[in-house]
Amino acid sequence: xxxxxIESNDTLxxxxxxxxxxxxxxxxxxxxxxxxxxxxxxxxxxxxxNVEFIASLGLxxxxxxxRSLHGRGTKAVIVNPQPLVAKALETAHMDSVMPxxxxxxxxxxxxx
Amino acid sequence: MIPSTFTRSLLSDPRELEHILPExxxxxxxxxxxxxxxxxxxxxxEELLLNAMTHGYRGETNRPIALRLELHDSRNATLDVEDxxxxxxxxxxxxxxxxxxxxxxxxxxxxxxxxxxLATSVEYKRLENRNHVRxxxxxxPLAQG
Numbered sequence: 284x285x286x287x288x289i290e291s292n293d294t295l296x297x298x299x300x301x302x303x304x305x306x307x308x309x310x311x312x313x314x315x316x317x318x319x320x321x322x323x324x325x326x327x328x329x330x331x332x333n334v335e336f337i338a339s340l341g342l343x344x345x346x347x348x349x350r351s352l353h354g355r356g357t358k359a360v361i362v363n364p365q366p367l368v369a370k371a372l373e374t375a376h377m378d379s380v381m382p383x384x385x386x387x388x389x390x391x392x393x394x395x
Numbered sequence: 396m397i398p399s400t401f402t403r404s405l406l407s408d409p410r411e412l413e414h415i416l417p418e419x420x421x422x423x424x425x426x427x428x429x430x431x432x433x434x435x436x437x438x439x440x441e442e443l444l445l446n447a448m449t450h451g452y453r454g455e456t457n458r459p460i461a462l463r464l465e466l467h468d469s470r471n472a473t474l475d476v477e478d479x480x481x482x483x484x485x486x487x488x489x490x491x492x493x494x495x496x497x498x499x500x501x502x503x504x505x506x507x508x509x510x511x512x513l514a515t516s517v518e519y520k521r522l523e524n525r526n527h528v529r530x531x532x533x534x535x536p537l538a539q540g
Contacts, residue, residue, distance in 0.1 A: 306412045338441045339506035353497045367434040374512045376493040
């Protein structure tokens, strides 16, 4: 599981995850993920295009970020999940708290 | 495809997942299992093992769990998980409080909600002081595009 910071400035956080967000993957990146997303308190884009799998602990990691940002008056959005990851997000109602977009441009527009 | 099984006896230690999950992925790949069946099998294994460890055994890390996956063909699987923990029917837990996901109490029960929603069926029996959970899995209908 890898976490890349695409952009991190005064107005936006943009990160990309790749690999498997299972119990092992969350253990690998969970603390750092919260540090570079929720802790900054900026509107956040999370690119999931290279995430092959997500289970409840991975969903919990994303939800924890969304809750923290919500408490600071902003939000996180998800970009480009693969179909089965999108199905898991939808089944867990995550799309209601972290809107899903097909492109970074759409996501940035929604965060303005 | 010839029917095939993946069986493991493990302890109720979450660190067991570090080798069970990769081994399961290799097994499913070797048998060219359909993509959504692979996804749901891997998800159900992780959620049911964590559930047995966390709830059935309440965090004890040295208790036995038996895992058996039978592939009937590349699109049809049956997963059995057995443990000796406290009686726990995974069909009986309430769904998470989706309305309060952002602002309510910490959301619990997501894992078993995913299992119930994505598997074809979930059966449960309590026999001889053991929990027996059987999950059947076939391909998911996915939206196109």
